[in-house]
Amino acid sequence: MGVNSSSQRLRTALSLKGRSSEKRKILVLGCMGAGKTTLCRMIAKAANAHLPPARLYKHTIENNLLELFKVKYKCCYHVVFSDRRNNDDLEILSVFRHKEDLHSTSIAAIKRLLKSNLYIEIMKEKGRILELPYNAPYYIQNAERILDPKFEPTDADMCAVYSQTVGANYKSIDMGVVTYEVLELPGHHIFRRIWADFFDNTTVIIFVIDLSDLCRQAFYNKGHLQDKVRTILLSVVMNRLLNKTAFILLFNKRDLLEEIGMTFNFQQLGAGIKTWEGAEKWYMDQCMSAIPPTNPVYSHSMSLTKKPDMNTTLFESLEKIFQFNTRSIDLE
Ligand SMILES: Nc1nc2c(ncn2[C@@H]2O[C@H](COP(=O)(O)OP(=O)(O)OP(=O)(O)O)[C@@H](O)[C@H]2O)c(=O)[nH]1
Numbered sequence: 055m056g057v058n059s060s061s062q063r064l065r066t067a068l069s070l071k072g073r074s075s076e077k078r079k080i081l082v083l084g085c086m087g088a089g090k091t092t093l094c095r096m097i098a099k100a101a102n103a104h105l106p107p108a109r110l111y112k113h114t115i116e117n118n119l120l121e122l123f124k125v126k127y128k129c130c131y132h133v134v135f136s137d138r139r140n141n142d143d144l145e146i147l148s149v150f151r152h153k154e155d156l157h158s159t160s161i162a163a164i165k166r167l168l169k170s171n172l173y174i175e176i177m178k179e180k181g182r183i184l185e186l187p188y189n190a191p192y193y194i195q196n197a198e199r200i201l202d203p204k205f206e207p208t209d210a211d212m213c214a215v216y217s218q219t220v221g222a223n224y225k226s227i228d229m230g231v232v233t234y235e236v237l238e239l240p241g242h243h244i245f246r247r248i249w250a251d252f253f254d255n256t257t258v259i260i261f262v263i264d265l266s267d268l269c270r271q272a273f274y275n276k277g278h279l280q281d282k283v284r285t286i287l288l289s290v291v292m293n294r295l296l297n298k299t300a301f302i303l304l305f306n307k308r309d310l311l312e313e314i315g316m317t318f319n320f321q322q323l324g325a326g327i328k329t330w331e332g333a334e335k336w337y338m339d340q341c342m343s344a345i346p347p348t349n350p351v352y353s354h355s356m357s358l359t360k361k362p363d364m365n366t367t368l369f370e371s372l373e374k375i376f377q378f379n380t381r382s383i384d385l386e
C-alpha cells in the first residue's frame with residue numbers, strides 16, 4: 055500500500071463537511087500489545103500529521119533487541135548449554151542497563167549468541183515454546199544492522215518496535231472545518247479501569263484485537279484469555295455514553311495467526327474447527343456478537359505491519375461512519 059493512496063483515502067474519509075470548529079473523537083482501544091500505537095502511527099502518517107523523528111526511536115529499538123536476550127536469560131538461567139559461553143553472555147546482557155550507547159561487551163555477547171543455536175537448545179531443554187517479546191524474529195533478522203554504531207531506524211523498524219503506552223497517545227488531525235482527535239488509551243488492565251473517563255462524545259471506537267492470541271495455549275484455559283477480549287469489549291459497549299458510537303473491530307496480526315496457525319491444533323476450540331481460517335472466523339463472530347444491534351459496526355481482519363490494506367478496509371469504514379454521522383447531524 056503506497057502512503058499516497060492511503061493519504062488520499064483517509065482524506066476522503068475525513069474531509070466531509072462539518073460545522074465550524076467541530077471536533078470528532080476517534081478512540082482507539084484494545085488489550086495490551088494488540089497494535090493500537092502501530093495503528094495510530096499509520097493513521098497519522100496517512101494524514102500527513104506530525105510524527106516524531108526516526109532517531110527518537112533508536113534507543114527503544116535497541117532496548118527491544120536487548121529484551122529478547124533478557125527474556126531468554128530469565129527463561130533458562132538454570133539450563134546448562136553445551137557451549138558454556140552462552141550462559142556467560144546471557145549473564146552479561148541480563149545486568150546491562152542501556153543508557154546511551156550500547157556497550158561493546160554487550161554487542162559482542164549478542165553477536166556470539168546470535169551465531170549459536172541457543173533457541174533450539176532452550177526449546178529442547180524446556181520442551182515448550184517460549185513466550186518471546188513481540189516481533190522476536192524481526193529483531194533476530196535485523197540485529198546486525200541495529201547493533202551498528204551508525205544505526206538509523208527505518209520505517210519498518212518503527213513499525214516493529216514495542217513500547218507500552220502510558221497515559222494517552224493523542225493525535226489531532228486538522229482538516230480545516232473539522233478536527234479529528236485520535237486518542238489511544240493503553241491496554242494494560244491498570245489503565246483499562248479509567249477508559250470510561252474518556253468515553254463522552256466519541257464518534258468511533260476502533261477496537262484492536264490480536265488474532266495471534268488464538269495460537270497461545272493460555273487462550274484455551276477456560277475463563278482466562280479466551281473470554282478476556284470479549285468481556286472487555288462487552289464492558290465497553292454497555293457504557294451508556296457509547297450508545298450512539300460506531301465500532302470498528304480491527305482483528306490484527308493476521309500474519310502471525312497464519313504463520314503459527316499452520317501447525318497449531320485448533321480442534322481445542324471445538325465446533326469442528328481445524329484451520330486457522332476457521333479459528334479466525336469463530337473469533338470474529340464471537341466478538342461481533344458482543345456489539346448491540348443499535349451500534350453501527352464494521353469488522354476487518356488484517357496485518358498492520360505486514361500487509362496494512364487500510365484503503366479497502368479501515369478507511370472505507372471510517373468514510374461510511376462519517377457520512378452517516380454527517381447526515382444524522384444535518385437532520386437534527
Ligand atoms: N507480527 C505483527 N506484529 C504486529 C502487528 N501489528 C502490531 N505488531 C507489533 O505488536 C507490538 C505491539 O504493538 P503496539 O501497537 O505497540 O500495541 P498497543 O496496542 O499500542 O499496546 P499497549 O500500548 O501496551 O496497550 C509491536 O511490536 C508491533 O510492532 C501485525 O500486524 N503483525
Ligand SMILES: [Mg+2]
Nearest residue numbers: 090091218219
Ligand atoms: Mg500502545
